[in-house]
Amino acid sequence: MAAEYENLINSLIKDGFLVRPEITEAFRAIDRADFVPDEFKAEAYLNVPLSIGFEQTISQPLTVAFMIELLEPKIGEKILEIGSGSGWQTAILSRIVSHNGASALGKIIGLERVDELKEFAEKNIGKYGFIGKEVAKIIKSDGSKGFKEEAPFDRIIAGAASKGDVPEIWKKQLKIGGRIVAPVNQSVFVIDKIGKNKYNKKEYFGFSFVPLVKG
Numbered sequence: 001m002a003a004e005y006e007n008l009i010n011s012l013i014k015d016g017f018l019v020r021p022e023i024t025e026a027f028r029a030i031d032r033a034d035f036v037p038d039e040f041k042a043e044a045y046l047n048v049p050l051s052i053g054f055e056q057t058i059s060q061p062l063t064v065a066f067m068i069e070l071l072e073p074k075i076g077e078k079i080l081e082i083g084s085g086s087g088w089q090t091a092i093l094s095r096i097v098s099h100n101g102a103s104a105l106g107k108i109i110g111l112e113r114v115d116e117l118k119e120f121a122e123k124n125i126g127k128y129g130f131i132g133k134e135v136a137k138i139i140k141s142d143g144s145k146g147f148k149e150e151a152p153f154d155r156i157i158a159g160a161a162s163k164g165d166v167p168e169i170w171k172k173q174l175k176i177g178g179r180i181v182a183p184v185n186q187s188v189f190v191i192d193k194i195g196k197n198k199y200n201k202k203e204y205f206g207f208s209f210v211p212l213v214k215g
């Protein structure tokens with residue numbers, strides 16, 4: 001691994017953003033440089049968002065670490081990701097739920113509305129074999145509607161911000177005992193489904209995300 005990437009990961013550990021061993025291991029295994037456009041390779045290990053075109057960004061490493069730690073993904077789980085963008089987070093989650101791509105374990109369904117980004121993510125994730133092994137799947141779809149074909153999900157994570165609250169349909173498509181981690185306005189919401197129509201909500205303030213575009 002590049003020394004600069006090791007430095008980035010060590011600073012995320014030191015600052016308390018990366019905590020769990022399986023999440024830290026997945027960050028190490030999935031090199032961010034494989035998910036940024038060629039012109040930004042030199043900046044891949046900076047703790048900043050970078051352009052991936054179409055007015056979208058690969059998220060800041062700090063934010064991806066923070067949100068995956070809140071999500072608490074486990075091996076064998078089925079997770080819906082809304083707005084897969086570069087596919088970096090998709091690949092990190094794939095590693096965690098499948099234990100390095102072993103098939104017939106967990107599954108990540110990534111939804112992306114921009115055709116070219118779907119292809120970009122597939123190419124990037126493909127470098128790690130998760131698509132061939134059917135651990136990761138990217139679908140061109142409006143994530144604000146969730147994805148009923150594969151529901152219910154153990155967990156749902158979004159990379160683009162809803163206004164006011166998360167779409168109600170995400171809560172319906174979540175298993176009881178499951179969790180949503182999603183940006184809403186300038187915050188990250190953590191929503192736990194504790195009963196059929198019962199939810200607990202926590203809010204973490206002070207983030208910046210691209211908007212969830214409906215339709």
Ligand code: SAH
Pocket residue numbers: 056057058059082083084085086087088089111112113114117141142143144159160210211212213214215
């Ligand atoms: N974690 C990703 C973040 C990408 S930015 C990464 O690090 O690369 C958010 C993504 O959400 C963008 O690719 C954008 O096109 C997508 N998006 C926005 N609204 C969407 C919607 N309604 N359905 C699916 N994808 C959406």
